[in-house]
Amino acid sequence: MDTANEQIEQQMTVLLRRVQRIHLSTTEGDVNLERSAYGIMCKLADEGPQRLGALATAFGLDPSTITRQVQALEEMHLAQRTTDVTDRRASILDLTENGRTVLDATRERRRARLQAALSDWPESDLAEFGRLLKEFNTSLDMMLVSQS
Secondary structure, three states: OOHHHHHHOOOOOOOOHHHHHHHHOOOOHHHOOHHHHHHHHHHEEEOEEEEHHHHHHHHOHHHHHHHHHHHHHOOOOOOEEEEEOOOOEEEEEEEEEEHOOOOOOHHHHHHHHHHHOOOOOHHHHOOOOHHHHHHHHHHHHHHHHHOO
């Protein structure tokens, strides 16, 4: 019999594969968003403009990696950098209007796929699943911060 941790690890592996398939199946339209671009864009939309260093820390990436990913977003006119008024040496990244439009359309496609997959779940189970996922992510964040 599998322990709870073994089952969770196994199901997370399955989830990662499924998430990749959902990503690939919902990247239609004029803009094909890479997973990293989608993640950065979601963070900007959900939490507001960010310094590149804060993005690198949030995603556990080297600053040079996040810079390359941001440059790709800028080249597609999905995000733009401005000078941080509190520290002119730093840049703040935010979505462009086009970036918000592309992200909204992508999120809508993804949410429609999830709604279809979960259509037979009772509302109480959906709420509990969402609550547990949020709690899980908070626990992971706390663990990762303590290891830094």
